[in-house]
Structure formats: structure tokens, C-alpha cells
Amino acid sequence: MGVQLNEVSLSYPGTGLVIDRLSARIEDGEFIAVLGASGCGKSSLLNLIAGLLAPTEGWLDVPDDGAAFMFQDSNLLPWLSAGRNVELALKLAGHPKDTRQARVDQLLELVQLGHAVHKKPHELSGGMRQRVALARALAQDRQVLLMDEPFAALDAITRDLLHEELRSLWEQTGKTIIFVTHNVREAIRLSGRILVLSSHPGRILETRRITEDLRRNPAQSAALADELTTILRKEQRKHERTDAN
Ligand SMILES: Nc1ncnc2c1ncn2[C@@H]1O[C@H](COP(=O)(O)OP(=O)(O)OP(=O)(O)O)[C@@H](O)[C@H]1O
Numbered sequence: 001m002g003v004q005l006n007e008v009s010l011s012y013p014g015t016g017l018v019i020d021r022l023s024a025r026i027e028d029g030e031f032i033a034v035l036g037a038s039g040c041g042k043s044s045l046l047n048l049i050a051g052l053l054a055p056t057e058g059w060l061d062v063p064d065d066g067a068a069f070m071f072q073d074s075n076l077l078p079w080l081s082a083g084r085n086v087e088l089a090l091k092l093a094g095h096p097k098d099t100r101q102a103r104v105d106q107l108l109e110l111v112q113l114g115h116a117v118h119k120k121p122h123e124l125s126g127g128m129r130q131r132v133a134l135a136r137a138l139a140q141d142r143q144v145l146l147m148d149e150p151f152a153a154l155d156a157i158t159r160d161l162l163h164e165e166l167r168s169l170w171e172q173t174g175k176t177i178i179f180v181t182h183n184v185r186e187a188i189r190l191s192g193r194i195l196v197l198s199s200h201p202g203r204i205l206e207t208r209r210i211t212e213d214l215r216r217n218p219a220q221s222a223a224l225a226d227e228l229t230t231i232l233r234k235e236q237r238k239h240e241r242t243d244a245n
Pocket residue numbers: 012013014015018036037038039040041042043044045182
């Protein structure tokens with residue numbers, strides 16, 4: 001089963017309505033990108049799906065075991081090695097001690113970090129730390145993986161590499177991935193479908209399917225990127241005008 005949102009609204013005290021009657025169905029095994037300008041409610045949406053927030057109105061249907069979360073900051077425990085950081089997640093998920101080391105090795109291999117099991121976070125590059133964070137998220141063994149701008153702080157080359165690795169990891173694991181970004185090219189590169197959110201309050205403005213043919217066609221991808229960027233800019237301007245009044 002995937003994730004279903006039915007007329008979901010969210011208000012914060014003080015801020016007011018942030019998400020307005022948002023409905024979407026995300027299929028099991030789908031890789032979806034949620035694209036929107038800063039402050040449009042993307043993180044709030046992930047928090048709702050993770051069960052960290054409750055909707056003010058409407059309802060959501062999320063798999064019983066919930067969802068794993070990965071953020072822009074790796075949030076690794078600095079005094080633990082990469083392996084121990086992943087092991088801790090396995091321990092919290094209830095994996096017995098005698099099976100944990102083999103699973104740590106497997107997960108770190110999956111994110112191309114088999115060689116870094118003993119390294120502490122400060123000995124790793126930003127990209128490597130995000131790989132450990134990804135392994136830690138996978139250690140939770142949930143079908144749904146929520147990713148909140150996980151590569152936003154990385155340089156372009158590292159990000160590019162991680163895009164490739166994430167796509168291949170998604171193909172291998174069949175996870176349902178909900179990936180939040182404000183980067184249009186990243187959304188096209190990674191996902192099978194893009195939901196574009198409006199700003200203040202967040203509603204679905206556009207839905208676009210991304211086929212493999214489109215992804216492999218630079219001219220078509222660039223045209224779609226231009227189109228989505230124009231939509232986002234227009235949305236941002238509308239919002240800036242509203243704020244100025
Ligand atoms: N706990 C909170 N209490 C009150 N207002 C909040 C809270 N969390 C977020 N907001 C407000 O809700 C709106 C949406 O925030 P959210 O972080 O979900 O957006 P976002 O699209 O993820 O932003 P960004 O791209 O900048 O991370 C913003 O105006 C923000 O200031």
C-alpha cells in the first residue's frame with residue numbers, strides 16, 4: 001500500500017493555513033518529488049506523512065509501520081563511527097545484536113561506503129555523511145522513505161553522483177520515496193512524478209509524469225525544467241506581492 005492524502009489541511013497557531021485541502025495518492029514503490037518554493041509547506045507535508053504532525057482537517061493513510069526520514073543535515077552522532085551510527089538505528093528498530101553487524105556491512109555496501117565503517121562523521125565528506133544518513137534511514141526497514149532536501153547542501157558533482165546512486169538504490173529496494181526539493185532539475189532527474197506545490201497555502205498546482213524517455217532526452221528535460229521554473233517563479237512573485245501588501 002502507498003500513501004493517501006485526502007483533503008488534508010494544516011494550520012499552525014500564528015502562521016495560519018499552511019496546507020490547504022491537499023489530496024494525492026502515492027503508489028507503493030513510486031518515486032515522487034514534491035517541488036515548491038521556499039516556505040510553501042513541503043517539510044510540513046513530510047511531517048504529516050511521518051505522523052509527527054496531525055492534520056487540522058482531512059485524513060491520511062500511511063502504512064502501519066510509518067516512514068523513515070532523511071534530512072538535509074545528516075544528524076549523525078559525532079562520537080560514533082559510521083557503522084555504529086547505522087547499528088544504533090538497527091538496535092532501535094529491534095534487530096537482535098548478533099545479526100546487526102552483517103546488516104550494517106550490507107547497508108554501508110549499498111551506499112558505496114563499505115570501506116568507511118570505522119570512520120567518524122568528522123572524517124567523512126558531506127556526501128559520505130549523507131550516504132551514512134541514507135544507510136541509517138534504510139536500517140529502519142520502512143517501506144516509505146521521506147527525504148527532505150537531502151542533497152541541498154552538497155556540491156554539484158557529489159549531488160550528481162548521489163542522484164545516480166539513489167535511483168539505483170530505489171530500483172534495488174522498491175521503496176516508496178517522497179523526495180522534497182526546490183531544485184527543478186533534481187526533481188526531473190530523480191522522480192517518476194512531480195507534484196508542484198503552490199505557496200501560502202500549499203496546494204497541488206501541477207502534476208507531471210517523468211518518463212525514462214523524457215529523462216534521457218536533454219532537450220525535453222530542459223524544456224520541462226524551464227516550464228516548471230517559470231511556474232515556481234510566478235508563484236513566488238505572487239507570494240512576494242501578497243507579503244508586500
Ligand atoms: N512549528 C511551526 N509553527 C508555526 N509556523 C510554522 C512551523 N513550522 C513551519 N511553519 C511555517 O509554515 C510555513 C511552511 O513551512 P515549511 O517548513 O513546511 O515549508 P518548506 O516548503 O519546507 O520551506 P523550505 O523550503 O524553506 O524548507 C512557513 O511559513 C513556516 O514559517
